[in-house]
Amino acid sequence: MSTIAMPVSRVWGAYLKEARYESLRMLRTPAFTSPLLVLPIGIYLFVVMAAGGMLLNPLAAAYYFTGFSAFGVMGPGMFGFGMVVATERQEGVLNLKRALPMPPAAYLLGKMLMAALFATIIMTTLIVGGVVLGHVRLSAGQYLAVAAVNILGSLPFCAIGLFIGVRASAQSAPGIVNVLYVPMFLVADLWFPLPKAAKWLSLLSPAYYLRELSLGVAGLTYHVPPAIGAAVLAGLTLLLTALAVRRLARVG
Amino acid sequence: MGNHCLAELSGVSKRFGDIVALDGLDLDVRRRELLALLGPNGAGKTTAISLLLGLLQPNSGKATLFGLSPLLLEARRQVGVMMQDVTLPDELRVREHIDLVASYYPNPLSPEQAMEMTHTTSFADRPYRKLSNGQKRQVQFAMAVCGRPQLLFLDEPTVGLDQQAREMLWATVRQLVADGCSIVLTTHYLEEAEALADRVVVLAKGRTIASGTVNEMRALVVRKRISCATALPEELVAAWPFVDGVHRERQRLDITVSNAEAVVRRLLASDENLLELEVHRAGLAEAFTELTQEVAQ
Helix, strand or coil: CCCCCCCCHHHHHHHHHHHHHHHHHCCCCCCHHHHHHHHHHHHHHHHHHHHHHHHCCCHHHHHHHHHHHHHHHHHHHHHHHHHHHHHHCCCCHHHHHCCCCCCCHHHHHHHHHHHHHHHHHHHHHHHHHHHHHCCCCCCCHHHHHHHHHHHHHHEEEHHHHHHHHHHCCCHHHHHHHHHHHHHHHCCCCCCCCCCCCHHHHHHHCCHHHHHHHHHCCCCCCCCCHHHHHHHHHHHHHHHHHHHHHHHHCCCC | CCEEEEEEEEEEEEECCCEEEEEEEEEEEECCCEEEEEEECCCCCHHHHHHHHCCCCCCCEEEECCCCCCHHHHHHCCCECCCCCCCCCCCHHHHHHHHHHHCCCCCCCHHHHHHEEEEEEHCCCHHHHHHHHHHHHHHHHHHHHHCCCCCEEEEEECCCCCCCHHHHHHHHHHHHHHHEEEEEEECCCCCHHHHHHCCEEEEEECCEEEEEEEEHHHHHHCEEEEECCCCCCHHHHHHCCCEECCCECCCCCEEECCCCCHHHHHHHHCCCEEEEEEEEEECCHHHHHHHHHHHHC
């Protein structure tokens, strides 16, 4: 029986529309998105003002800037995927999209691009805050490198959110995401140095590797070599995405 | 599979744990027909459609869509879907929902064309959350037809619609079939199947218990209904041969019978004052009830 081919341009168009409407949906839900966009820069500026002269030390300034960058990009991925995927599964949207001829990766890619867009907005606000008030003295190239690492670095958190979203109910997903999200940034050494005895805890948090990667690409002092940080984050992303996609294909 | 067959289940069984949802089911959807899939709750209708759409995989047997696996996009690009239990994102507007689904298809209608066809143009720019339940179903219908599908799956499409919207949807469905589209309709409104279907398949306990045109389905049922104004006692008539049930409504008796001629003769002989005698053939509702009750017994 005859089949209908889809021009490549239309396939790309479907991916773009999925990303566009996903972002539009999120931007039209200020109660959901405002905390994700405002909290990182808000808390960063509060800490910067509270720290006062301590941030005149360029290393300390870069430490806080990269720490808040990692904190900022965690939210869109974890909440955007975790809560939204769980809700869409429960409300039958995912099943409908599986029945429709949606290009296979469009659902995930649309949400990843949404998370990347939000990460870009967050990084822009943090860079402006860092330059104006945070005493951060990086070159344009260093800022760009840190921004790029963190925008890409939102992907592991998308994968964590997705993994939760394909298993949890719409009611339990917010709780599960929060239970992971809060300890994940608290133990990651992002806002304040952990006591020496508790340093090992930071190794358990993907956010720690992302901050270390930021320090590495900016040419600053780091504890985890950039190649290892990148490998940990990429490995986590691939593993959790593969497990989630497998479950989505089987169960929906 | 014949060239006239667009979708097919061949000997398909599907279990969920210990529950057998489908038991060796054969089902085909032919070109340019409206197939109504009927059955009581739990009969296997949704499972059958889910298998044809690739949402479930059979434990045995085979499901094909346009001769291909339903998992392939090439097959599903010729299909439109309106599901029953879907809550679309509230934040998008009607036009945007349709535009997004249309982008999945090679040669779709424009959102404006789809909205015109489904009478949803008047709320094109309204956020989905501000629509009534009936309007939401109309939007989902627009999303189902916007890809110019050759095969359309409609699962309880008129639930929540008022009479006017239901009739408009029926008219669009008839036009789609006239234009060459095939439709699989599941519905609890038997008058909807009676009004629209070219062919009816009745499922019960995961198997086909009857299939054919609406008239053929009616003919499967031997029972008829006699209605008349008579003073004969209800209990007396109920005891006669060929009488399956009697119900009195003031002066009128409604009698369900398996041999109308014999009962009419006896009625006329027993009550010479009998008036307003009517004999009704069983409708699809009676046929459906009788068929599914037989399986339940």
